[in-house]
Each structure stands twice: as structure tokens, then as C-alpha cells.
Amino acid sequence: MTMQALEGVRVLDFTHVLAGPIATYHLALQGAEVIKLESATGDTMRHYGGQTHVDGVSPSFASVNSGKRSIVLDLKDPKDSETVRQLVAQCDVVVENFRPGVMDRLGFGYEACQALRPDLVYCSISGFGQTGSLRGNPAIDQIIQSMSGLMTLSGEPESPSMRVGFPIVDTFTGVLAAHAITTALLRRERTGQGEYLDVAMLDAAMNMMISVAGPCLAGGVRPRKQGNLGYSNSPTADTFETGDGEITLGVVRQEQFEQLAAALGREDLLSDPRFADRGGRQRHAAALREEVTAALSRHGALAWEAIFAAQGVAASAVRDLPTALAHPHLDGRALKLDSELPDGTPIQVLGPGYIARYSGVRPPGRPPRLGEHQAEVLAQMGERAAR
Numbered sequence: 001m002t003m004q005a006l007e008g009v010r011v012l013d014f015t016h017v018l019a020g021p022i023a024t025y026h027l028a029l030q031g032a033e034v035i036k037l038e039s040a041t042g043d044t045m046r047h048y049g050g051q052t053h054v055d056g057v058s059p060s061f062a063s064v065n066s067g068k069r070s071i072v073l074d075l076k077d078p079k080d081s082e083t084v085r086q087l088v089a090q091c092d093v094v095v096e097n098f099r100p101g102v103m104d105r106l107g108f109g110y111e112a113c114q115a116l117r118p119d120l121v122y123c124s125i126s127g128f129g130q131t132g133s134l135r136g137n138p139a140i141d142q143i144i145q146s147m148s149g150l151m152t153l154s155g156e157p158e159s160p161s162m163r164v165g166f167p168i169v170d171t172f173t174g175v176l177a178a179h180a181i182t183t184a185l186l187r188r189e190r191t192g193q194g195e196y197l198d199v200a201m202l203d204a205a206m207n208m209m210i211s212v213a214g215p216c217l218a219g220g221v222r223p224r225k226q227g228n229l230g231y232s233n234s235p236t237a238d239t240f241e242t243g244d245g246e247i248t249l250g251v252v253r254q255e256q257f258e259q260l261a262a263a264l265g266r267e268d269l270l271s272d273p274r275f276a277d278r279g280g281r282q283r284h285a286a287a288l289r290e291e292v293t294a295a296l297s298r299h300g301a302l303a304w305e306a307i308f309a310a311q312g313v314a315a316s317a318v319r320d321l322p323t324a325l326a327h328p329h330l331d332g333r334a335l336k337l338d339s340e341l342p343d344g345t346p347i348q349v350l351g352p353g354y355i356a357r358y359s360g361v362r363p364p365g366r367p368p369r370l371g372e373h374q375a376e377v378l379a380q381m382g383e384r385a386a387r
Contacts (some may be wrong), residue, residue: 022174068363
């Protein structure tokens with residue numbers, strides 16, 4: 001396998017919990033060496049949910065920390081602080097997700113670290129950013145979901161505000177930070193100059209919502225809740241009950257509606273003047289939904305999924321997450337990578353979410369025990385300093 005994009009890049013990772021570790025996990029997947037610096041008690045995610053896990057490695061911790069090396073240092077201890085300074089000088093990237101000002105007070109803010117490594121790429125991840133009136137406010141994923149307007153977008157028109165069912169802002173913020181770091185490294189390669197990156201969860205949430213925030217900014221278009229109805233507002237781009245389970249259709253254009261009618265065995269819908277064109281279908285959405293639901297009652301969702309695929313109709317049965325992850329289609333997509341817990345128990349973790357033909361994807365290695373690589377990292381630090 002050829003060289004990975006970030007092979008040879010060294011990352012000092014001060015992050016904890018989720019957004020920051022997701023960012024550095026994506027860097028590790030691209031070949032970067034990630035040194036995870038933890039306190040004596042370790043990352044909170046090691047015992048997520050208050051449960052005790054073997055070797056301090058919960059499933060949540062393993063999923064975003066596999067392939068990293070763990071060391072334990074006290075940033076308030078003078079001797080350990082000197083060790084951290086030596087590490088900073090030997091690293092290409094520093095990533096931290098403390099509240100603004102904390103790293104400066106500890107002596108490891110951007111200016112202090114840049115003095116040790118002038119071409120350093122330094123990324124700060126926080127709730128609201130390093131500037132602005134809210135910079136000092138605490139934040140977690142659902143706080144940003146609430147403030148960004150994200151919680152007002154899902155559900156039926158009259159339903160109360162509801163958070164997305166997983167930490168979507170943390171996740172996207174981490175991916176965005178990894179993108180920003182990689183871009184800064186490319187720029188450094190071309191110019192020789194490092195970079196300071198200020199990544200805010202609130203900014204990331206707005207960027208993630210470009211399909212609705214963009215029209216709102218550009219034309220004052222106010223988004224509204226529309227349940228499972230698709231972005232197109234087509235009544236046949238929605239989720240329907242079948243004879244067994246639910247199915248989601250993605251039927252928008254005229255030719256797609258014709259394919260749907262044929263697959264359902266309801267070509268008569270094409271001659272119904274109410275459904276003759278997209279505008280008519282939207283005006284008579286309730287009636288069309290009733291006709292489609294009646295036709296779908298003849299089979300279960302999985303059977304319809306196969307029928308629609310054969311007819312070229314975009315459709316999927318609604319699956320729960322374990323069932324979706326077990327779909328055989330994913331087996332050839334380099335999405336599920338083999339790893340193991342420190343005790344040797346085999347597990348799987350997620351890959352980067354895309355396939356690179358030439359660099360490929362390497363299994364990231366197992367998640368570390370707390371402080372597992374202390375001696376190894378410090379020995380290498382001494383060897384590097386002696387060169």
C-alpha cells in the first residue's frame with residue numbers, strides 16, 4: 001500500500017470527549033501519528049455513561065481514539081510542563097478543545113506554542129469560538145443544537161422542538177476541524193507558514209445547515225418543519241407505511257413518478273388529472289399519499305425496496321442502526337475496520353467514510369490504555385532532541 005496523505009505528520013492531541021477526538025481520529029486514519037495527552041484520570045469518554053470498562057476503554061472511547069498513543073502529564077506541574085514544551089517543538093499539529101483562555105493560562109496557547117515551533121498548525125475547538133460575546137460560555141452538543149435553530153427543523157409542523165438523535169454538531173465539528181487542519185498543512189507545505197485555526201461548534205452547525213441557512217441568508221427564506229417530507233416538497237419524497245414496516249421514497253421528477261406508478265402497478269395514477277404534473281401532485285398531496293399508501297400495503301418494506309430498485313425508483317426500507325451496519329453492501333466499502341480492545345477482544349471501528357484508490361485505508365490500531373505509551377513517546381522525544 002502506498003503512503004497515506006498524513007504519514008509523517010505528528011499531532012499532539014489535548015482534546016477530550018467528542019468533537020476534538022473525532023478530529024484527531026480522522027487525522028490518524030490518514031496516517032498521522034496522534035499522541036493523546038491525558039490527565040491522570042483520563043478522558044471522560046473512557047468510562048462514558050458512568051460504567052466501568054475493561055482497561056478504561058468504553059465503546060464510545062474506542063470508536064474515536066483507536067490508533068492513538070496515550071501519555072499522562074500534568075499541565076500544572078513544572079516538570080511535566082517542560083516535557084509538553086519539548087513535545088510541542090517536535091509536533092506539526094496541536095489540537096485542543098478547552099474553553100477559550102484555558103490553554104493560555106496553562107502556558108500552552110497558540111503564541112507560546114508557536115514560539116516553540118514557528119510553522120505549527122494549532123487548532124482550537126470550542127463551543128462559540130475564541131472571539132465574540134459568547135466566547136466564554138460553556139457548551140455541549142445539544143446547547144448548540146438549541147441555539148443554532150437546528151432543533152426547530154425536525155418533526156411535524158406542530159411538534160415541539162427536538163434535538164437530532166445523536167451528537168450531530170460534535171460529529172460535524174470534528175470532521176470540519178480535521179478538514180481545516182489538513183488544508184492548513186497543505187498551505188504550510190506550499191508557503192512554509194503555520195496556521196492558527198479557530199473552530200466553533202456554533203459556526204460548524206450553521207455551516208452544516210447550508211441547505212436551509214444558505215437560502216435564509218441569501219433570500220430571507222424561513223425554513224419550516226415538514227416531518228419526513230423531503231427537501232423538494234414532493235409528496236412522493238416521503239416515508240410511507242407498507243404491509244410490514246416503513247419505506248422512504250425519493251420520487252420528485254415526472255419520469256420518476258412514472259416509474260413509481262409502474263412499479264406500484266398503478267399506471268392509472270398517470271391519467272388522473274390531479275396528479276398529471278408536479279404542481280398538481282403537490283396541491284393534492286393528501287389524496288396522492290392515500291393512493292400510494294394503499295398500494296404499498298400489498299407487500300412489506302424490504303420486498304418493495306427490491307421491486308423499486310429493479311424499476312430504478314429511489315427507495316429504502318427504514319432500518320435501525322445495527323441492521324444498517326450489517327448490510328452486506330458495506331462489506332466492500334472499507335467503512336468497518338477491524339481493531340481490538342487492549343485485552344485482545346476484537347471490535348470494529350468506522351473508517352473515514354470514503355475510498356481512496358491509491359492510498360487506501362489502513363486499520364487504525366487499537367485504542368490505548370491510559371498512559372500506555374508514556375515510556376515509548378518520551379524515549380522517542382529524547383532521540384529526536386539528540387539529532
